Amino acid sequence: MQRMIAERLQDALLPFQHTLREHALAIDSDPRSISRVLDSGVPFHQFAGLPREFASDPLRVDGEALYLTSCEERVIATEILATGDASMVVGAPGASMSGVLIDALGSNRQRERFYSRVAERPIWTFFGLTEPNRGSDAASLETLVDGDGSGEGRLIGHKKFVGNAARAEIGVVFARFRPGPLGIGAVLVETDRRGFEATPLKTLGFRGVQLSEIQLDAVPVVGADLLGEHLTPSRRGILGAVQVFNALRPVVGALGLGIASAGLDYVRRERRSLRQDEAATMENFDARLQTVRALVRRAAALVDNGQADGAMSSAAKVLSVELASAVTQQMPRLVGGAIRWEHPYLDKLRRDVGALELMEGTSLIQRQNVATGYLQRGLGAARVAK
Template sequence: MTSAPPPDSAFLARLRAVAREQAAPLRRVSCAVDADPALLPGLLDGALPWRQFAGLPAAYNPDPLRVDGRAVHLRWCAEQVVVWEELARADAGIALGLPGPAMSGHVMAELGDPQQLERYYGRLADGPVWTFFGMTEPAHGSDPAAMATTLTPADGGGLLLNGTKRFVGNGARSATGVLFARRHRGPLGVVAVLLESDRPGFTGVPLDTIGLRGLELSELRMRDVPVAEEDVLGRHRSATRQGMWAAVRTFNRYRPVVSCLALGVAQAAHDYVTGHRGDAHSAAAPRFAEFAAQLAGVRAMVLAAARSADHDPADGTLASAAKIRATRLAEDITTAAVRAFGPGARWEHPLLDKWARDARAFEFMEGTSNIQRLTLAQGYLHGRI
């Protein structure tokens, strides 16, 4: 991802402190955005930081995050999991709802040619621009073998895109992004396309969700959307290094981020309980002391998974292990946090209610735990663990 040396533990500790301070404004608008996700874009003008966390390349970001005077562009997964845990500790839904490249940026880094990269990042550099990553489908999930979205030749030249993608983060508010479609049969038939949302036949519709509402999960519908050959990503690469190859590497790099998001929500709920029920003699004290040790252990696992992804994005073994543990811990802690306050807790403590709803979303992001266990089994059989 970068020629610079990977960040050491001392630098990551300083980065965490800076990120925690920068993330504070997210908590102040947490409940408001949860009630109405449409408020989020209007809060970006000076109220919420976004360029510092967007992960834009240096050439397109004049105002990056800085630690000890050093610009941090979050190109390392190890940096991302530290920063995004602190963002999620403030508010995971808003963090995921901030503009920037997100998952589509990983695909662009793998497959984009110079003209496509300029077209993509040049637009993002102009202001707060959201992007989409369109993979999951209503009837087939993320199974590439069953993908029904098609990219077919159009009469008179060019290509036409048809299909539906669902559970796409920021989809309805996005201006550009990456979408996967089947160009022909076979395992190498799936390609990635760089697409703007203002093309005829393209529609984004927000979905009604109960958790991570700031992310505004959406459905994308394509009906004879015109696509040119120069929109197809990875044309300069071999067929084995195009669509699904880039998607797998993206998932492997993003799963540690999902893990740290779950960890951030878990830490927020833990902080809340220990802050309001901090008496060592309280009934919740022993359980939450145990949770503190588990949080530290899972945090170390997530960082190890991030470093593994930086070293080899093709190996998702540790990323899968981290996601299983982090998502389970988030559900356990948020459930225990509500119980620590007794009947009526979710009405009397809106943040606890929100964290309990948000925590359930991570199980379904980038593969459920059963899918992660299959990846772990493959890693074991291949001697990776």
């Protein structure tokens, strides 16, 4: 009988989890040292989210090629790798969030333009939505394309907290083309265009992601850059951003599972024997881990079946961040000592949870999504949230 996908991925990816963990603190103290991880034998191109037609050397497990393009495969692989270092999973080269947007909205030509570049060698990509004045509220973006609405013009604006942008070669930028909610769209841009400048930000958590800010000083764009040029304006704008967030939120949930597992693993390595009350705490965390994992995988399955309405994904993200937060809060008590000095790895995990809380929307916003799901569709959507 064929082994379950989770078990097979666990066996295949475990060595890479260990490698990521070995490098986690070095990346945390200097995100530029990522080049050492790239040379460490971790096959990042196999986790890069390349569709079948662009993946010449996919991950092979028990002889079968796995492309990790379904949400279910992604959450399983993400949890395993994030147990090594969650920030490296998001900070690795590959198609990342922009790939998901291109899958949803891109024309064949845009897919070719983007993926052939990502497949050729390890490069970073970026997803430019969040702005310093408007946050990630896509409906009120200030960045604009000053043309006639056709997509041709100059891209003008300022993006902030965008992962990997300072080292990316290509990515997407959300901008306003016309007034009104249907006037938002996303353009595919190369970072060597005139007027594009991205610089890294100093951050406390998830430092492997190298959050950046982007100045867009009249970057030239043409009609062929507008994602979804073949779609109606209602299908290519904010809806595109919402689709990406709904599809990726279970993956963010898997990052939280990874951080929680990493914390629990660390405690077990440090403390060979536990007092009864401590053992009970660990058992309780293990049980919660199983429950939240089931929820994350359920949310991923809904995405793959085209049934995701966002509520389950939001619940998965909230509960996974809550678990990672609870584990990392308890860790100092379980290992003893001052974590910042004596257990820098735990200190890093704690800081990473803070970033995860913000990533793709805070818990408060996720709870609002669950509540909206409940009000619109009934208990099935809301039972999972506290």
